[in-house]
Amino acid sequence: MPIDPICKMPVDEKTGFKSVYKNKEHFFCSENCKNKFDELDKSVIRVRRSLSDRERISFGKLKREIIDPGICTMCGACVASCEVLDIVGGKPALKGRCTSCGVCYNQCPRTITTESSLIGKVRDVFTAKTVLSDLKGQDGGVVTSMLLYALDEGLIDSAVVTVKSEEEPWKPVPIVAQTREDILRSAGSIYVHSMTMETLMSAIKRGSRSIGFVGPSCNIDAVYKMQTSPYGLLHMFMRANILKMGLFCMDTFNYEGLKAFLESKSIPLSTVRAMKIRKGKFSVIADSEHTFPLNDIDRYRNGSCTVCTDLTAERSDLSFGGVGSKDGYTTVLARTGLGLELFKDAEDRGYIKIEPLERQAFEKVLHLAKAKKTQMYMIKKRFETGKGL
Ligand SMILES: Cc1cc2nc3c(=O)[nH]c(=O)nc-3n(C[C@H](O)[C@H](O)[C@H](O)COP(=O)(O)OP(=O)(O)OC[C@H]3O[C@@H](n4cnc5c(N)ncnc54)[C@H](O)[C@@H]3O)c2cc1C
Ligand code: SF4
Ligand code: SF4
Ligand code: SF4
Known part of the structure; x- marks a missing residue:
């Protein structure tokens, strides 16, 4: 029936x-x-x-x-x-x-x-650039300008940033920056994992209580967990105010692999002035500019990055990336009230110039974020083609 x-x-x-x-x-x-x-x-x-x-x-x-x-x-x-x-x-x-x-x-x-399932919670989106003449950033130099503003205004007493090693060119070295000079030398992107958390701990142990912290989503997540997990050190006893400044990130590479690749192309790392990844291309600026398909360095990509799904560092106060903005500008996602307030104040105090990000440009951020969210789905394909993780 x-x-x-x-x-x-x-x-x-x-x-x-x-x-x-x-x-x-x-x-x-x-x-x-x-x-x-x-x-x-x-x-x-x-x-x-x-x-x-x-x-x-x-x-x-x-x-x-x-x-x-x-x-x-x-x-x-x-x-x-x-x-x-x-x-x-x-x-x-x-x-x-x-x-x-x-x-x-x-x-x-x-x-x-939905947009929020691609890039997390966002209050507003902008494109911005530095107005400081002595600063050359990776994109608009906005991260470095924000740190300088926060230090000058006494809003932070230090910043955890990453600089290039003096002994081994382009090897990332996380430092506790307490001066304008240290912050300025951290400008630019290094496409290799930087172990920032030990440095954050050492800043707190040295007495810093308001810290600007810069890193991609995996680093920001580490800070978030330390702050919120019942077992987290920052939650239990090492209390400090941390301004989380996240970087958009598609991937990082193994340092030795990257070095060997560039040497095989007769480009010693000591001659490299900047590296850029845009639109599937890896560009290296040394005596001249060399551009390679990103696939050429795929084998040096870190395994952790192949399963990472967060492009825009969703747990930050402010997130920064190149995608969506024209050359010389940084795309900025303001996520928290604190982040938005500091970002706007940095403009009022003459450190940066802010413009709204047009919808079409914002779509590019969403598009890349989607590629990252769904890259996990490609794992089956990677194994089928013998690439593995
Ligand atoms: C590994 C990596 C991958 C990235 N991938 C993308 C991407 O796919 N798409 C995109 O749109 N943007 C990406 N970005 C972000 C982009 O390169 C710029 O960092 C961002 O647009 C801010 O530019 P800026 O000129 O305002 O920053 P700057 O003023 O130049 O400041 C750069 C800041 O980055 C920090 N930094 C540099 N290297 C590292 C590192 N390895 N670990 C932690 N902190 C670091 C420095 O400490 C500095 O504070 C990536 C950045 C990194 C570090
Ligand atoms: S198959 Fe086509 S018609 Fe049916 S629900 Fe999907 S989009 Fe609509
Ligand atoms: S892709 Fe993900 S895991 Fe890899 S460095 Fe970027 S944020 Fe970290
Ligand atoms: S059956 Fe498959 S494709 Fe259809 S709604 Fe469920 S998961 Fe999606």
Whole structure:
């Protein structure tokens, strides 16, 4: 005997009320239950229409991003919400015409459909650059300018930053910077892991209580956990105010590997003035500029980076990156009230120039963040192609 899908009571097919949905007959104990079911069906159609007005997303996108890479959980949410979908050969598949309403994509638990699930909580987004003439940063020099502002204003008593080793060129060395000179020499990006946490601890042990801390998301997460975990040292007894300044980060590389790669191209590290990673290219500025496809150094990429999903350092007060901004500018995400207030005050005090980040430019940040969130899905592919982690 069929079960009424609304009240879950058994129904006699001969005397019950009937509706057809997705070519399947459903039976109801009363007209009331049938009406409720029909109304539900109509609302699915309404939702589908209103979504299709906003953005046209076809089943193809769900197939490309979720089904083909093998990360579909077979929960059936997409099939349940559309009459032209069914399970074929163990996978959701089209069996009719897709109207690109986007319902299946937005329903799937594996798709990422909101900005906050890509880049975390953000109060406002900007593009900015330094106005200090003695400063040459990686992008707009905003991180260094913010640290100088905070030190000059007495808002921090030190900063944990990373500089290049004097003995081994381009080897990252984390330091506790307490002077303008030390902060200035930390400008620029080094694409190698920097072990910043020991340095943070030493700053606190030396008596610093307000510290500017700079690092990519894995470093920011370490600070966050030390502050919030019941076992965290910063939570238990080493209390200090820490301004968390996160860097966007797609990857870092093994120092020895990077060195060997550049030497094989007759570029000794001692001659390198800057390195840049943009749009799938690795550029090295030495006597002249050399550009390589990023794939050429993929084998030196740190294993931890291949499984990292946070591009924008979501637990920071302020996050900084190059993507989205024009040359010579830094993209800035203000996340906390404190971060936003200090950022704006740095402009008022004459350290930086701020502009709003246009929507189109912001889309580039979201796009890269999505690539990073979904790179985990590519792991299967990496093993299939023999690259491993
Ligand atoms: C490893 C790494 C990967 C990055 N990947 C991307 C990316 O894929 N896309 C993107 O848009 N942006 C990326 N960035 C951020 C970008 O390179 C700039 O750091 C950011 O735009 C700020 O520029 P700025 O001129 O304002 O900073 P600057 O004023 O030049 O200040 C740079 C700051 O970075 C710190 N720093 C440098 N190297 C390290 C390190 N290894 N570990 C911790 N801190 C460090 C320095 O201490 C300094 O405080 C990356 C940065 C790093 C360090
Ligand atoms: S719910 Fe159906 S019609 Fe809408 S996009 Fe998905 S497959 Fe196409
Ligand atoms: S909703 Fe997503 S996870 Fe669920 S079956 Fe459809 S594609 Fe797979
Ligand atoms: S990719 Fe992730 S793990 Fe690797 S250095 Fe960047 S933030 Fe850290």
